[in-house]
Amino acid sequence: MSAVYDAKKLRTMTDEELQLRAAEILRDLFTMRIQGVAKQLMQPHLVRNKRREYARLLTVLKQRRQAAAGEKA
Secondary structure: OOOOOOOHHHHHHHHHHHHHHHHHHHHHHHHHHHHHHHOOOOOOOOHHHHHHHHHHHHHHHHHHHHHHHHOOO
C-alpha cells in the first residue's frame, strides 16, 4: 500500500496516472475488504483513508472533464 495523496498532488498528475492510481486504490480496498472479513485487517482506519482518496481522485477527474467540456462548448 502506498501513501495517501492530497488534492494538490492529484491535480499535478496526468489523467493516465490518475487512472492507474484509481485502479491501485480499488485493488487495495478489495484486499482490505477480504482481510476485514478474515479478521486479519490490522489497521481498519486505512479503509476510510483509501475511500476518501478515491473520492478525491474521482473529483479531480470529473473537474477536468467538465473543464474540457466547457472549453469545447
